[in-house]
Amino acid sequence: MVSVAENLAAVEARIKAACTRVGRDPSEVRLLPVSKNQGMELIAEAYEAGVRLLGENRVQEAAEKARYFADHPDLRWAIIGHLQTNKARQVAAMASEFHALSNVKEAAALDQALDDRGRSLDVFLQVNSSGEPQKHGLPPDEVEPFAIALKAFGTLRVRGLMTLAVLSDDQREIRACFERMRDLQRRLRASEAVAGSYDELSMGMSGDLELAIEYGATTVRVGQAIFGPRPLPDTYWRPT
Numbered sequence: 001m002v003s004v005a006e007n008l009a010a011v012e013a014r015i016k017a018a019c020t021r022v023g024r025d026p027s028e029v030r031l032l033p034v035s036k037n038q039g040m041e042l043i044a045e046a047y048e049a050g051v052r053l054l055g056e057n058r059v060q061e062a063a064e065k066a067r068y069f070a071d072h073p074d075l076r077w078a079i080i081g082h083l084q085t086n087k088a089r090q091v092a093a094m095a096s097e098f099h100a101l102s103n104v105k106e107a108a109a110l111d112q113a114l115d116d117r118g119r120s121l122d123v124f125l126q127v128n129s130s131g132e133p134q135k136h137g138l139p140p141d142e143v144e145p146f147a148i149a150l151k152a153f154g155t156l157r158v159r160g161l162m163t164l165a166v167l168s169d170d171q172r173e174i175r176a177c178f179e180r181m182r183d184l185q186r187r188l189r190a191s192e193a194v195a196g197s198y199d200e201l202s203m204g205m206s207g208d209l210e211l212a213i214e215y216g217a218t219t220v221r222v223g224q225a226i227f228g229p230r231p232l233p234d235t236y237w238r239p240t
Helices: 004-022 040-048 059-068 085-094 104-117 140-152 171-190 209-214
Strands: 030-033 053-056 076-079 097-101 121-126 156-162 200-202 219-222
Touching: 004 030, 004 040, 004 209, 030 053, 040 059, 053 059, 059 076, 059 085, 085 104, 097 104, 097 156, 104 121, 104 140, 104 156, 121 140, 140 156, 140 171, 156 171, 171 200, 171 209, 200 219, 209 219
Parallel strands: 030 219, 053 076, 076 097, 097 121, 121 156, 156 200
Antiparallel strands: none
16 A cells, blocks of 8 residues: 555646746745545654645644644644634634635734734635635635735735645636736735735646646645545544
8 A cells, every 4th residue: 555655746746847837936836735534644644755735625723733743843734625604713822824714804803813822823825716606715806906905914924825626627727726826926016005915826636736836836635646545534533
């Protein structure tokens, strides 16, 4: 059976090859392993292989895993899924990054919780680049007004944008999503009115990371190509 370490090496090789093809430095692209639904044993394998930042979709799962690995203080957690505002205090307590900020209510809840703790948080604005109604995230034309509104929240360090491209076998549709993100990033970086630097693009997953890198991704979020198929929710990661 292939190990997590071997899978990590294979994904890192894909990233390096994709960067080489488009003339980018591989050091510009960060791999964020996503451990959603995965058990503690596989996370421990990832840690032994050198992983120090893991992405989780659900706040409660991330918080329990963070408690389990509390004796690994250098292991950090990025929340990459939708946030219910009643979970803001948990995020403020344990997350080092939040990749799915998409409305003022979330921003205000996070800002208050972070301020109470005397800390700040790196955040990415989630964009619905595919226009699919079932997806969270801002439509591209609503991102700049939201980015301006974020000036009111001093604990939120806006690093850039995040998206999930359309799930499709048609590369033209996937490319269109990534191209929208690249164009939006350029507009935001040219604006003096918005909060944040917008140097980062969190986009690309196991099946489309090469295309994302071609369009400027700086973080690719990869789960199954590293950890294997995800077990069913609630049957998976809790230690016995």
